[in-house]
Amino acid sequence: MNKQFSLVMSGLTTAFYLFSMPVIAGTATTADLPAPLRVAPSIKGERQQAGSQLGTIHHTKIADKLSYPWAIAFLPDGNFLVTERTGKLRRITPQGEVSDPIQGVPKVFVGGHGGLLDVALAPDFKKSQTVYLSYSEGTGDDEPVGLAVATARLEQGSLEDVKVIYRQEPKQAESPYWEFGGRFLFDDKGHVFITHGDNHVNLAPQQLDKLAGKVVRLSLDGSVPKDNPFVGKKNARPEIWSYGHRNAEGIGFHPITGQIWTTDQGPRGGDELNIVQPGNNYGWPIVSYGVDYTGKQTAETKGPHRHGDGFEPPIYYWAKSPALSSLTFVTADSAWKGNLLLGSLADKQLIRLELDGNKIIHEERLLAHLAQRIRDVRQGPDGFFYVLTDDPNGALYKLEPPKR
Template identity: 40%
Template sequence: MRRLRLVAAVCTSLSIAPAPAIAAGSYTTEKVAIQVETVASGLEHPWGIEVLPDGAYLVTERPGRLRLVKNGEVSKPVGGLPKIAVGGQGGLLDVALADDFEESGTVFFTYSEPGRGGTGTALAKAKLVRNGLEASLENVEVIFSMDRKTRRGQHFGSRIAIAEDGSIFFTIGDRGNGKRAQDMMDHAGAVLRINADGSIPKDNPYADGNSVLPELWSKGHRNPQGIDFDRKTNTLYAVEHGARGGDEINQPEPAKNYGWPVISYGRHYSGAKIGVGTKAAGYEQPLFYWDPSIAPGGMAVYRGEMFPEWDGDFLVTALKDRMLVRLDRNASGEIVGEERLLQGEYGRMRDVKAAPDGSLLVLTDEPDGVILRITRQ
């Protein structure tokens, strides 16, 4: 684990037209010149994005709407979503395509689900049925529902990463109560893993359910809102919000505990110390942390063809600091540098996704949010 101080942004911006129509911009980064263009606008707090086989985008909006976007045109809301509790940080969250999407049309999505005691994170699957930009969800099935709901409106997580074997990893925050992240009979503050039908994989670390919830993969997470597999090494990585400092990159491994709120590299918003400090026996150290906080959103491990200079690097969106962060990794996978891109140019950045052609798609978390496409200049 290494802590790297802030590195100055290496970017030269061009003039940008007023929202919603943001003009293309050219930027020089440490390793490559890039072009940024707005491919769609008018989205309300977009949260997650996927690229469909025909090049259309499937985008979630936190206020509880799912949209199709193609050639810059944004569809009417996709029908068929379950009841969603919208408020605070809750709403419609991430979306992911099943590996066999072209045949099955299956999508997975997370959202804040209303229920007894308040709301909690849920994971559902459905079949996307399309006719151009007209679409609906059919056969909606909730395959996971958080066990203990609460009226607090923060820290739902929640990102999805689908493993090579088809099992589904997803994240849930501590729901604003740090103690829950250390309770092994609580879904909060965890990375979880289930099969696509909602059953428990037999090789989960607690599959027998003996005094530990069988869905749990790792615990001690505060609010992970980014998760992705490195497809070259099949390694899972996650990024999570700290409090006042202590945002972390972690490598969630089975049955390991990542410390929140016993250890942290940040402090409470009041300035008070968190837990016992930065290290303690039985708790994992982050691969990287930020202090002060950048408020990280989504993340991607880049393995695309368009930017070979960035091969294997972590790309992380930032909300508070309104930027895209590239964490440079060497051949051994160690983080050896940080570059801050597009800082302050496009607003709060919520999610980043590598498209099939290697370009990057970035969502801005604004009332009039946009989809940015980053290509090689």
């Protein structure tokens, strides 16, 4: 086949997938291209087996018929809080009973990757009953859309005392490629870290007067800590902790080193695993291991990371994007202890990484038989793992890892 003709056809095929996807299914990226169809029935409440390199996995579908579920939080009473990207927050029992929508959720803009995103319990939840919600806000009618964070007191069927403690300013997302990030991470010093997507706005992740493409650090009330790296710097937002990110949808503390690790979705290739340090620049969109959806480097991107280029390289990357969606370190006792679990949207798998210090020494793909986009994976207080599938009929699964 003529090389030029092949490239043109490849670009047309990519464009077809990008613009034929429903907006609610997420941004139109290579990460969202359809995976081969694999059918494996999974019955609610039935404990099923799946193979892995370290032994048998058991998984149980707890609940289904969830509308694009995005995040899980574990309540002290054993129930789950689950966000649906379409704007609803629900309480789910371990037996799979799904509540009516909890009232009082802030008005949410739904489109692209936007909607109701992360949910987390405040560090003092047992006393305060406070939850944190991230979501996209704005009208989208020829007006930009941005990320926002609200806190509220959780009652049985409602949120009370809702307060918006943070807004992305300026709002920048203006096209069907909205990417918002939106994941929370709390430390033990009274701070919350929040990931931000690049909103598909060219060089915004490199511009310190913008919040797109950043990880920000706030105090729990939304105020800015005085020791943030850009406090007092001219033309720089004081909320910023790190910058040059594309769409980080996974964030967590390494249980031994205490370092912050993030996943970052690349464009067409180039998903990254990063160790995030204050004030550092992770390169997007100037350097990337991925290319634009046309198959070419963008005008901004000069190519992959190179030694001495002034940007922090990832500790691991994927040439073909799995579309990383979430991240959890395994600390519970099992054959996976010390491993890292990542959700994958495009490849519709759970990715298990074995670590040697900060090096990735082995990768295994799991749950491919479900053939569903995995949006969130969390380790529960019981030592098991809980997975959300991103679908109009999304599900919550309980995953029992192999024993030692």
